[in-house]
Amino acid sequence: MTFIISILTGALLSIVISINGFLGQAVGDYTSSIIIHLFGLITMILLVLIKKENFKDLKKIPLYMYSAGLIGVFTVVTNSLTITKLGVSLTIALGLLGQSLLSIFIDHFGLLSIPKNPFNRKKCIGLVLMSLGLVIMTIY
Amino acid sequence: MLYLLLAILGGASVVLARVINYNLAEKIGLVQGTFFNYVFGLIGSIFIVLVTHNTIFISSATLMSIPWWAYLGGIGGVIIVTLSSFLSAKMSAFYLSLFMFIGQLIAGMIIDYFLVHSLSPLKCVGILLVFLGLVYNLSLDKKSSSSPTASAQEV
Numbered sequence: 001m002t003f004i005i006s007i008l009t010g011a012l013l014s015i016v017i018s019i020n021g022f023l024g025q026a027v028g029d030y031t032s033s034i035i036i037h038l039f040g041l042i043t044m045i046l047l048v049l050i051k052k053e054n055f056k057d058l059k060k061i062p063l064y065m066y067s068a069g070l071i072g073v074f075t076v077v078t079n080s081l082t083i084t085k086l087g088v089s090l091t092i093a094l095g096l097l098g099q100s101l102l103s104i105f106i107d108h109f110g111l112l113s114i115p116k117n118p119f120n121r122k123k124c125i126g127l128v129l130m131s132l133g134l135v136i137m138t139i140y
Numbered sequence: 141m142l143y144l145l146l147a148i149l150g151g152a153s154v155v156l157a158r159v160i161n162y163n164l165a166e167k168i169g170l171v172q173g174t175f176f177n178y179v180f181g182l183i184g185s186i187f188i189v190l191v192t193h194n195t196i197f198i199s200s201a202t203l204m205s206i207p208w209w210a211y212l213g214g215i216g217g218v219i220i221v222t223l224s225s226f227l228s229a230k231m232s233a234f235y236l237s238l239f240m241f242i243g244q245l246i247a248g249m250i251i252d253y254f255l256v257h258s259l260s261p262l263k264c265v266g267i268l269l270v271f272l273g274l275v276y277n278l279s280l281d282k283k284s285s286s287s288p289t290a291s292a293q294e295v
Binding site: 002003005006007008009010011012013014015016017018019020022023026027028030031033034035036037038039040041042043044045047048051053055057058060061064065066067068069070071072073074075076077078079081082085086090091094095096097098099100101102103104106107111112113114115117120122123125126127128129130131132133134135136137138140 | 141143144146147148149150151152153154155156157158159160161162163164166167168169171172174175176177178179180181182183184185186187188189192193205206207209210211212213214215216217218219220221223224227228230231232233234235236237238239240241242243244245246247248249250251260262263265266267268269270271272273274276277280281284
């Protein structure tokens, strides 16, 4: 079941990226990032109010945990830069490489509360097959 | 080239942001986690525009031209961030990245099919290869008895 949800999340991501892409064409990439975050924040403020959330535990939380949003801005900026210089396909391919490398690294060492899942070398065969398939799908 | 490295880092940052947000959500809940993601995302975005354009003045003409469906992008992003945090608890970082990317490709294929009526046979070959590789790796996970991991239990 979670397998299906994760695939659907990826599908939704495609749609959102397209929508954001249109917006970026209209008002510029960085400005569109403001608009996207603003609309998202408005949605979240509504949700917080509706669910009557208590913001009680904030002081106990290490500062780095709030950095996800900032890192996301880094993602937007680098995507804008590399799409211009390298094109969409190469950006996607290299981006996926970066995602895979960090994911495998985090899984292997069990970093940041992710359960330790040591890398099994036999998986390289599967990885090669998947990479080949993904490359074909991305190019064609 | 520096840009090649930048693209790789960009991809890595997607995973890093997701995992850190998952940590935050574990502490304060999914709603608050996504909330703060957008708070700091907005602050960061404003900063970037200040740095690159030296102004946050968006002309009213520009504002008028924002189509209604742009708001859907905002809601969609909220759903994605929240689900990503939720799913990080349920599967390994690698599988989550992989399945989300597969979802992106499939959505692309479906959109292409309905919009442009094209279905590349090579893409189907590609999907088959991905499927074969995935099934093989999943079978390795099920066989490994070293530790019950999220990926072995799930999927």
